[in-house]
Amino acid sequence: MYNIRITAIRKANYTDLQEQYENPIEHTCDIREGQTWISVGGKIPDGMCQSAWESMQWFVEQLAAGNGNFFDGWMKDPYSALISCNDGFRPVSFLLQRL
Numbered sequence: 349m350y351n352i353r354i355t356a357i358r359k360a361n362y363t364d365l366q367e368q369y370e371n372p373i374e375h376t377c378d379i380r381e382g383q384t385w386i387s388v389g390g391k392i393p394d395g396m397c398q399s400a401w402e403s404m405q406w407f408v409e410q411l412a413a414g415n416g417n418f419f420d421g422w423m424k425d426p427y428s429a430l431i432s433c434n435d436g437f438r439p440v441s442f443l444l445q446r447l
Contacts, residue, residue: 351387428444
């Protein structure tokens with residue numbers, strides 16, 4: 349099993365969509381650009397957002413098992429993936445890299 353580095357590389361914030369569709373909420377995403385986690389054995393790292401994890405879990409598990417080359421050459425590094433969480437108002441893009 350390989351360890352996988354997960355790096356938050358971009359966080360968007362669609363205030364126009366929030367104003368139009370989202371109910372006011374007190375707590376939103378705490379993830380910061382540049383923040384990193386290490387998945388050991390394909391498991392969720394401490395402090396990782398559960399919703400974001402659900403978006404990337406399959407890819408992390410596959411990379412940890414030694415698989416890669418998703419979608420026939422999608423990524424320049426075949427042992428990586430770029431995955432976004434499913435928050436339509438403030439999505440975060442994560443780079444997954446096999447270590």
